[in-house]
Amino acid sequence: MDQSELQALAEKVDRLIARCQKLEQDNTALRQLQDDWNRERAQLMQKNDLARNKIEAMIGRLRALEQH
Template sequence: MQEAEIQALLEKVEKLLDVHEDLREQNKAMRNAEAAWQAERGKLIQQNEIARRKVAEMITRLQTLERNSG
């Protein structure tokens, strides 16, 4: 191999390593974002369940009031 070919190959390897590192950082950022979204999703599901229970309780109370006022 000629020196120029070796140098070109080394440059390509360095570029690949740079791309690899960029992709690793992007992947890490995406995983962190996904974890945050999953946590937010869990919180929203919990809040939705609480709201659903409160609405069901209010409906039950209203039905009871309606029956009692009759």
């Protein structure tokens, strides 16, 4: 292998290393976003359950009033 081939190979390796580092950063960012979305989803599900329980309680009270 001559010097120019070694230089070209070294540049390709450097680009590959840079690309791997970028992918690792992107992966970390995406995992953080996924964690954020999962937390938000859990909060929304909890709020939805709370709202459902309140509505069911109101319906129960309305039915009780209706029977009297």
